[in-house]
Amino acid sequence: MHTETAGSNVAEIEFAIENFQVEDADLPEFKDMQFENINELKLDHPGANDEEYRERRDHIAGLARKFRETGVITDVDYSPREQRVWRYVAEELEELHQRYASPFYLRAKKELGIRTDTIPQLSEMNRRLRELTGFRLAPIEGLVETRGFLSWLSYRVMLCTQYIRHHSQPAYTPEPDIVHESIGHIPMFTNPAFADYSQFVGLGARIANDKQLEELGRLYWFTVEFGLVEHEGDIKAYGAGLLSSFGELEHAFSDRVERRPFDLEQVINHEYTYSDMQPVLYVIPSYAELKEVTRKYIESF
Numbered sequence: 018m019h020t021e022t023a024g025s026n027v028a029e030i031e032f033a034i035e036n037f038q039v040e041d042a043d044l045p046e047f048k049d050m051q052f053e054n055i056n057e058l059k060l061d062h063p064g065a066n067d068e069e070y071r072e073r074r075d076h077i078a079g080l081a082r083k084f085r086e087t088g089v090i091t092d093v094d095y096s097p098r099e100q101r102v103w104r105y106v107a108e109e110l111e112e113l114h115q116r117y118a119s120p121f122y123l124r125a126k127k128e129l130g131i132r133t134d135t136i137p138q139l140s141e142m143n144r145r146l147r148e149l150t151g152f153r154l155a156p157i158e159g160l161v162e163t164r165g166f167l168s169w170l171s172y173r174v175m176l177c178t179q180y181i182r183h184h185s186q187p188a189y190t191p192e193p194d195i196v197h198e199s200i201g202h203i204p205m206f207t208n209p210a211f212a213d214y215s216q217f218v219g220l221g222a223r224i225a226n227d228k229q230l231e232e233l234g235r236l237y238w239f240t241v242e243f244g245l246v247e248h249e250g251d252i253k254a255y256g257a258g259l260l261s262s263f264g265e266l267e268h269a270f271s272d273r274v275e276r277r278p279f280d281l282e283q284v285i286n287h288e289y290t291y292s293d294m295q296p297v298l299y300v301i302p303s304y305a306e307l308k309e310v311t312r313k314y315i316e317s318f
């Protein structure tokens with residue numbers, strides 16, 4: 018069993034860089050994951066004062082805790098109200114995706130069976146992803162601190178929430194939810210170069226010092242969350258924060274945003290804010306180039 022140690026060294030990273038096929042035996046134990054206050058619902062959350070919503074969110078969070086004991090993803094029996102929230106958001110986004118999303122993403126969404134009429138289950142998407150790129154999904158009950166979250170990517174594992182945002186504000190969520198995960202993140206992991214890139218970011222996070230970890234956080238932000246990619250002379254979106262938000266996606270293609278060619282040095286030093294729409298975004302030439310630039314970068318750690 019592969020375990021995390023405080024002083025992870027270069028030998029460990031060399032092994033993983035050459036090994037994109039992570040076997041079950043290579044994974045750390047999910048039950049050893051240490052999290053602090055992971056399931057806290059913040060006071061500014063639209064569901065903060067809705068007792069029924071909180072109970073429901075707690076119940077679904079409980080399924081994620083169960084996963085850590087059993088290693089088995091439990092499907093959520095989503096309620097009609099939750100399904101309505103999904104349909105509303107998924108349909109609105111689908112229209113925008115046709116205009117703005119990267120063609121790879123559009124195909125991947127179809128291939129994973131992500132539809133507008135019903136909330137997809139992590140179990141099924143996990144099964145398909147493992148076949149396609151060896152990526153895995155692991156249910157989690159809330160936001161995880163940067164190093165812990167990114168480190169799991171080094172094992173080709175994405176931690177995903179299963180609950181859905183509050184019905185009073187379907188276009189908004191202050192925390193990741195099943196919309197953000199399955200419409201935003203999950204389709205891109207079917208791209209081999211993007212999956213390998215994500216693994217590099219994870220490997221980097223395991224050996225980074227605090228300054229490097231901050232840089233990796235920015236790289237993740239401007240790619241995995243808010244990335245744009247060139248496509249046949251055009252610019253398309255592949256970042257989850259863009260693809261899962263009507264506001265961010267339209268904004269990204271407006272003239273209020275400066276779209277710069279991707280430059281690693283610039284990106285890792287670019288401080289951003291969570292709260293406002295992004296005034297600057299970075300356009301990668303291709304997923305393969307993003308992967309190679311990142312390989313060299315983390316090899317320099």
Ligand SMILES: [Fe+2]
Binds near residue numbers: 193197201242257
């Ligand atoms: Fe995200």
